[in-house]
Amino acid sequence: MGSDLDSTIRVGLLGCGHVGGALVSLIEERNGEVEQSAGVRFDVTRVAVRNLSKHRDTVVPGGRNHEDVFTTDAESIVNDPDIDLVVELIGGVEPARSLILDSLKSGKPVVTGNKELLANVGAELYAAAAASGVDILFEAAAAGAIPIVRPLRESLLGEDVKRIMGIVNGTTNYILTKMTEEGADYAAALAEAQQRGYAERDPTADVEGYDAGAKAAIMASLAFGVQVVAGDVYHEGIAGVTASDIAFAERFNHVIKLLAVAQRFAPAEDSGDDRFEVGVTVYPAMVPDEHPLASVRDSFNAVFIEGEAAGEMMFYGRGAGGTPTASAVLGDMIDAATNWKRSTFRPVPQGPRAKIRPVDNIETAYYLNMSTVDSSGVLAAVAGAFAANGISIRSMDQQESTGETARLSFLTHTAFEGQMQSTIAAISELEAVEEIHSVLRVVES
DSSP: OOOTTOOEEEEEEEOOSHHHHHHHHHHHHHHHHHHHHHSOEEEEEEEEOSOTTSOOOOOOGGGOOHHHHEESOHHHHHTOTTOOEEEEOSOSSTTHHHHHHHHHHTTOOEEEOOHHHHHHHHHHHHHHHHHHTOOEEOTHHHHTTSOOHHIIIIITTTSOEEEEEEEOOHHHHHHHHHHHHHOOOHHHHHHHHHHTTSSOSSOHHHHTTHHHHHHHHHHHHHHHTSBOOGGGOEEOOSTTOOHHHHHHHHHTTEEEEEEEEEEEEOOOTTSSOOOOEEEEEEEEEEEETTSGGGGOOTTEEEEEEEETTTEEEEEEEEOSSHHHHHHHHHHHHHHHHHHHHTTOOOOOOOOOBOOBOOGGGOEEEEEEEEEEEOSTTHHHHHHHHHHHTTOOEEEEEEEEEOSSEEEEEEEEOSEEHHHHHHHHHHHHTOTTEEEEEEEEEEOOO
16 A cells, blocks of 8 residues: 555556546646545556557656557556556456456456446456446546436445436437537538537447447446446437427427436336346437436536435536546546545445346337328227227327328327337338337426
């Protein structure tokens, strides 16, 4: 452990991309204030990168030579006895998992922003940290700069959290904002997000909901005290959201957002199992204008929590970008360093594997948009398919009619996903129905 007489914490940084480079700059800028308030000072001693020849704007810490700081040998950093703290920002499962495990086993606390890793093998890493008596901290892995991990781990530890619902992916929120406010189509909005650096060249993880799903798994694990992994999360992306959907939502005072939702359900009375269930889903949804999440624009994120005693609360801020995310990483570094110097740590609570509620058994309201033959009896046939599967229609709207084809939209009352899927199958078989264009969930205020 470090000496109280020495405030310098020697940092090994794994990855120096968008966030890593911003972190080095932020440390250089804030080191004096951090030392004054927390009693620690960071020296980024070694940095592991994939390509040494790649041009970087990152200033070499301490004015040292580039070749003395940067290396492609990440293992040499985690095994270096002169490194006190390891920060992992390379992403992915391997080699990040092995490097973090080696760091923890050698007694080095770890700070990471790797949501994919934690959503898949977090339990293994948390156990390794506890066995070594050091911290593993990951505020940046859930919602960028928004402090949500620490409140779930600490402030709300005694709260009976019922539901977490959040906009936790800045890329998709930016795209949907452009589609809503400027009338951009999906492809154009995505291209602009990529140009601005909000979306990767391959945007699949963002637009298909996998990034949000990993974050939802991490938050659900902390909120409900059980282990939820990425494979437990049901995903739908935003590629199918159309201008027609956006316009319909606006007419009914709603806006479309990609939501990550984690819910806790009481045990089913006839199951013979007294364990509560957890449902974790990611999907585009129509959110009523009066809901706090409806006003979250551009690349901003927000997490809305419903608790039994605390009631409703929302955490809001920048969910993407190098400097905002680096801010969350630096906050964790300060906590990890001060704990390490005091020979203490805060273990991540570990519960059993979650009992996952099948998505077919999760309830919500729905919006359906379809094209049908424009003739008498069609509406009755479609309504009959809803009724046959026990779903009540809240409202119907005919958006356009050519004399041959009609465009119909329906809002339903709350129904189970299984009921809705059976209804969709039945409607698709009707001869008068040409195509079901969109199916979206609807958040009820």
